Amino acid sequence: MQSRGVIIIGGGLGGLCAAIALRQAGLEVAVYERAEAWRPVGAGLSLWPNAMRAFEALGLSREVAGAGAAWRETVMHRWDGKVLSRLPMDELCRELGQPTVVVLRSELQQVLLRALGPGVVHLGAACTGFDVEDGGGVRVTFVGGQQVRGDCLIGADGLRSAVRQQLLPDVRSRYGGRTSWRGVVNVASEVIPEGTQFEIYGPGARFGICHLGRGSEGTRRMYWFLLSPAPEGGRDAEGSHREVVLNQVRGWMEPVESLVRATLEADILRTDIHYLEPLPKWGEGPVTLLGDSAHAMVTDMAQGACQAIEDALVLAKLLREEPDRVRALRTYESKRRPRTARVSELSLKAGAIRYVRNPVARWARDLLLQALPPSVALRQLRSVVGYDFLA
Ligand SMILES: Cc1cc2nc3c(=O)[nH]c(=O)nc-3n(C[C@H](O)[C@H](O)[C@H](O)COP(=O)(O)OP(=O)(O)OC[C@H]3O[C@@H](n4cnc5c(N)ncnc54)[C@H](O)[C@@H]3O)c2cc1C
Incomplete structure (x- = not known):
């Protein structure tokens, strides 16, 4: 052998x-x-400066960054549009010498397969x-x-x-107690400012909107996700992912509903969260x-x-x-x-604290998000994404 x-x-x-x-x-x-x-997997993936540093060591950081979109700021909202806090990540990324990038998983996979060349993967x-x-x-x-x-x-x-x-x-x-729906959609005009990621908190659920770079014919490609508590192993009826998501975000701030409505059913994935x-x-x-x-x-x-x-x-x-x-x-x-x-x-x-449903707990969570200085959140983020894993 x-x-x-x-x-x-x-x-x-x-x-x-x-x-x-x-x-x-x-x-x-x-x-x-x-x-x-290889099947194209229609979902985004955030690559923080620790991952981008690894790609730099592999000689792939330019190609990976070029395949996706830079994420420079997170804006957290309540479901009705009230801004709860902003987390500017630019300075941290500059200090670490690496951007945060969101890419389409299947495009990242193609970058890696090209780097590997033929004959290695069976x-x-x-x-x-x-x-x-x-x-x-x-x-x-x-x-x-x-x-x-x-x-x-x-x-x-x-x-x-x-x-x-x-x-x-x-x-x-273990089941994490919640499930995720992820969608990728091309839109004709800017729905949130470039470089920004929106996080939107509603009763028991969190919705995220990220840029994914250029789509076809001059469109912008967007990635969205919804995370919410659900029984383990739950399934949506055939062809109903979009409806199931819309039922959970009806009346939320724009562009939540319009992005979900514009997404093809085949471009939505449902995945339970395990750890x-x-x-x-x-x-x-x-x-x-x-x-x-x-x-x-x-x-x-x-x-x-x-x-x-x-x-x-x-x-x-x-x-x-x-x-x-x-x-x-x-x-x-x-x-x-x-x-x-x-x-x-x-x-x-x-x-x-992200998926609380009880109104008092939500009120307390939103107050905390408003009161927490960005410097505190950035310090914790730095300890994770600025860690010298090769030391
Ligand atoms: C909703 C969601 C959002 C996420 N977002 C992010 C994010 O933004 N940023 C981030 O860093 N992480 C994110 N993650 C986590 C990330 O997806 C995983 O940590 C990552 O994909 C793990 O990579 P892996 O190669 O270890 O495993 P996998 O990606 O699961 O790959 C395992 C591979 O092994 C193959 N395989 C399985 N069994 C066998 C077998 N018996 N023989 C041969 N092959 C086998 C599978 O087909 C698969 O190709 C997210 C996860 C979820 C669910």
Whole structure:
């Protein structure tokens, strides 16, 4: 059986970034992705300065920034249009030397696939498990019984990771208590000022509006999301995503309703929000985890993918510097576990007051948002997005 060097299971953002970083570190890499083909995923992704710093290290920051739109200020509103607070992020980004960028996921994926070149990613390969061999290598098995050998195995296979399932069979993800609807739509004229993101708080729900760069024929592409409490596993009836969203935001400030109305039903996604409690371990022997498989988190700091990208850079740096692969993997885990646990905890805290429904609790939340000086929010943001993950 041919040996493939480092085997990565999962061709999501984490797996693709890890493959690029590991190849740049001089390692042989093969990525195995269960999807049969790349499907365009119609949703935006915020890439904070920590992720953009990683892309700069990979030589991709210009291309990634060019694929999306800069996000320089957040304006928080009550559902009826009252401005609760403004968070200017320009100065922080200037100080950190990196912008915050919102991109369409599928376009980011194309940038990464181009950087990787042909022959690295194998589609239609769903991993079912692995065996650690006596000589220290690892044998990975796929649906259909095919096997490959590698020196080490990175489980970058997302929330329901097969690699994690074998390492930690008792771990279950937790439901965050809310679901998300995400839409992408082209609009003819500016609906919110360029560089600005709107966050709009209503009873039990949060609506976001972001720029996503240029759309087709001179239009502007916008990304919106709605997060609101819902029972786990809920589904919208066929063809009714838009109606379900509209029922929750009727009467909210413009352009909320008009953006949702203008979005094609096929361009709306519904996804439950899950997270993992910090895991007791991320790996053993030549096996480790990366991205959501290790630390899926709620979306309230928009850091899940950013943390996966950080993981990729740290893992590649350690595998380049440390000839003992197993030791490099354990050092990677010891660096990444506390960092990702903290960001995950901050994300849970950030979400704690956002989805309150009770009018008194909402009134108190809105007062807090109005009273909180931007410098306090920026200090906390800086501790997350300005963290030196390569130190
Ligand atoms: C509503 C929402 C909004 C979000 N917004 C942001 C944001 O703005 N910014 C941000 O940083 N993060 C955000 N996130 C989080 C982000 O999407 C995830 O953290 C990120 O996609 C994780 O990347 P990953 O590569 O680890 O996992 P995934 O993207 O889940 O990729 C895993 C890959 O593994 C493949 N796979 C799974 N099982 C197998 C198997 N057995 N064999 C082979 N392949 C397999 C899957 O097909 C998939 O391609 C958001 C998440 C949600 C739900």
